Amino acid sequence: MLDGIIKYSIEHQKQDIPLFSGYEQLEALRTRLFTLGLIGEKDGIGYGNLSIRDDNSKSFFITATQTGRKQTLSREYYTYISDYDFSTFKVISQGTHKPSSEALSHAMIYEIDDRITTVIHIHSLALWKFMKAKNDLATTAEYGTAEMVEEIAGLYTNLDPMMNNAFVMKGHEEGIITFGRSVEEAELVLYTIMQAYLQEGF
Numbered sequence: 001m002l003d004g005i006i007k008y009s010i011e012h013q014k015q016d017i018p019l020f021s022g023y024e025q026l027e028a029l030r031t032r033l034f035t036l037g038l039i040g041e042k043d044g045i046g047y048g049n050l051s052i053r054d055d056n057s058k059s060f061f062i063t064a065t066q067t068g069r070k071q072t073l074s075r076e077y078y079t080y081i082s083d084y085d086f087s088t089f090k091v092i093s094q095g096t097h098k099p100s101s102e103a104l105s106h107a108m109i110y111e112i113d114d115r116i117t118t119v120i121h122i123h124s125l126a127l128w129k130f131m132k133a134k135n136d137l138a139t140t141a142e143y144g145t146a147e148m149v150e151e152i153a154g155l156y157t158n159l160d161p162m163m164n165n166a167f168v169m170k171g172h173e174e175g176i177i178t179f180g181r182s183v184e185e186a187e188l189v190l191y192t193i194m195q196a197y198l199q200e201g202f
Helices: 023-035 103-112 125-133 146-155 183-200
Strands: 009-013 040-042 045-047 049-053 060-063 078-085 090-094 118-123 166-169 175-180
Touching (some): 023 049, 023 060, 023 118, 023 183, 049 103, 060 103, 090 103, 103 118, 103 146, 103 175, 118 125, 118 183, 125 175, 125 183, 146 166, 166 183, 175 183
Antiparallel strands (some): 040 045, 049 060, 078 090, 166 175
């Protein structure tokens, strides 16, 4: 399981991030996912990340790179993505630490629908295999690549994201993404997948 290596170009300002009202709610969610082992560290490499849109803008806050090992994150371990450019595969960010390696994947999800406010990326081998076996919506590219960003855009060309707000990352072992119009909705989508897995006794 490879993860955590930033593959995009980055223009990063090392300074405090702006205050954001969703910090407490997002951090509470992250703590729950960490407790479930859906965010963490394996073989010295962190996995899993979360983000929340900055009000109605294209900007968003995302967990910083290589934070998976930490049970809780103070504000300094969140990074502000002020802008991005898919054509040059570049991120402009601000924070004490650089952003997650999946920042541009999160950016594309926010681009596909203005209603989306929260993105969750977790790792679970059991759920990953379950979703693949069910032929759920999926990407095939490696994590953090331009191909991944393009695939995400392509998935929703003819689909309503709010009716299809989860996909499995076939090219990124254990990787699953859910999203929603709120932190609660994005989390509920994930738990619905978990419930289906348990009910079907996969």
